[in-house]
Every structure is written in structure tokens, then in C-alpha cells.
Amino acid sequence: DAGITQSPRHKVTETGTPVTLRCHQTENHRYMYWYRQDPGHGLRLIHYSYGVKDTDKGEVSDGYSVSRSKTEDFLLTLESATSSQTSVYFCASQSSLGEQYFGPGTRLTVT
Amino acid sequence: GENVEQHPSTLSVQEGDSAVIKCTYSDSASNYFPWYKQELGKRPQLIIDIRSNVGEKKDQRIAVTLNKTAKHFSLHITETQPEDSAVYFCAASMNSGYSTLTFGKGTMLLVSP
Numbered sequence: 001d002a003g004i005t006q007s008p009r010h011k012v013t014e015t016g017t018p019v020t021l022r023c024h025q026t027e028n029h030r031y032m033y034w035y036r037q038d039p040g041h042g043l044r045l046i047h048y049s050y051g052v053k054d055t056d057k058g059e060v061s062d063g064y065s066v067s068r069s070k071t072e073d074f075l076l077t078l079e080s081a082t083s084s085q086t087s088v089y090f091c092a093s094q095s096s097l098g099e100q101y102f103g104p105g106t107r108l109t110v111t
Numbered sequence: 112g113e114n115v116e117q118h119p120s121t122l123s124v125q126e127g128d129s130a131v132i133k134c135t136y137s138d139s140a141s142n143y144f145p146w147y148k149q150e151l152g153k154r155p156q157l158i159i160d161i162r163s164n165v166g167e168k169k170d171q172r173i174a175v176t177l178n179k180t181a182k183h184f185s186l187h188i189t190e191t192q193p194e195d196s197a198v199y200f201c202a203a204s205m206n207s208g209y210s211t212l213t214f215g216k217g218t219m220l221l222v223s224p
Binding site for chain 2: 040041042044045058090098099100101102103104105
């Protein structure tokens with residue numbers, strides 16, 4: 001599983017509160033990604049990073065921000081959570097061969 | 112941008128039968144096509160991938176074929192077993208620099224004993 005972990009694994013929060021999800025990898029992979037997974041939509045890219053302090057938007061980036069201050073850590077922040085952001089969030093890191101490996105996921109519920 | 116269509120959305124087979132899942136992509140520049148298996152409540156796991164310089168790749172009971180002219184690729188599972196039951200996702204990317212993966216919406220495979 002490419003030594004990739006996520007925290008927390010489960011979180012329930014209220015509408016309007018800020019939330020930060022953490023992804024940590026021990027493979028020294030340059031590229032990292034945040035996806036959300038919803039029924040009927042598969043995996044959709046939120047943001048990705050191609051190096052420390054280098055990030056870009058994905059398909060569904062509205063309402064999300066990211067930061068990458070170290071190679072091993074990639075943070076996803078919901079500045080003001082909404083019910084539409086209830087989802088399962090996966091991070092991934094990419095090997096030098098282009099293979100992406102996923103973390104175990106975070107189940108976020110916004111009430 | 113890239114668009115990946117995946118069919119069927121659900122597939123039920125008897126144990127021992129073969130299963131085929133098909134994907135089409137839109138961007139002719141795509142050259143990397145991985146397949147992921149996701150069991151219920153688990154992370155997606157890479158099971159096989161193919162690059163555009165080959166037409167077929169096998170790994171035990173699973174194989175992937177690629178037709179670049181038609182822009183489609185398929186996952187073949189032979190001698191299916193109940194533990195093959197899962198959601199399978201195809202994806203496509205240019206696999207250069209920081210190109211991103213575009214995923215199909217998934218196929219739920221159910222293998223009945």
C-alpha cells in the first residue's frame with residue numbers, strides 16, 4: 001500500500017466548520033492527489049501536488065484548498081464544510097513509474 | 112479534457128465463468144491505462160496496468176487488452192472466484208510529468224458460488 005496513511009479515518013462535523021484531512025506517505029513520491037468518492041460518480045480529483053509548495057486544481061476543487069509543506073504530507077482543507085462535501089476522501093501518491101497508490105480513506109459526514 | 116466511459120455498471124457471473132469489463136477514452140494522447148479493484152469499505156488497489164506500446168498484458172487470471180485505434184481497453188478475468196467480487200475502476204492518463212488519472216465510474220462485479 002505504498003506506505004500511505006490518512007487521518008482521521010472518520011469524522012463528523014457541523015456545517016460551516018473548518019476541517020483538515022491529512023495524508024502522509026513514506027515513499028518519497030513527488031506527486032500526490034486528493035480524490036472524493038461518491039455513489040454514481042466514481043473517483044473525482046479535487047487537487048493534486050507535483051512537489052513541495054506546488055499544487056493545482058482538479059475537477060471538483062471548489063470549496064477545498066490544499067497545502068504541501070513537506071514531501072511526505074499533503075493536507076486537504078474544507079474552509080467551511082457543507083453537506084454536499086459529505087463523502088469518502090482518498091489521497092494517493094504516484095511512483096516514478098506513474099502508478100498511483102491510495103490511502104485507506106477518510107469518511108467525512110457534514111451534518 | 113479526458114473522458115472515460117466504463118461498461119457495464121454491474122456484472123453478475125457464476126463462479127468459474129469469465130468476466131469482461133470495457134472502457135473507452137476520448138483523448139488520443141492518453142498512453143497509460145490502469146485498473147483498480149475496490150472491495151467494500153476498502154481503498155482502491157492497483158491490479159494491472161497497460162501502456163500504449165503493448166496491446167495485451169496478463170497476470171495469472173487477469174488480462175488487459177488495449178486498442179489504441181478504437182480508443183478502448185478491457186479487463187478480462189478468467190475462472191472467476193467469489194473473492195473477485197468488488198468494484199473495478201478503469202482509468203486513463205498521459206503518464207508524463209504531473210498528468211492526472213481520469214477514472215471511469217466503476218463496475219460492480221458479483222461472483223456467485
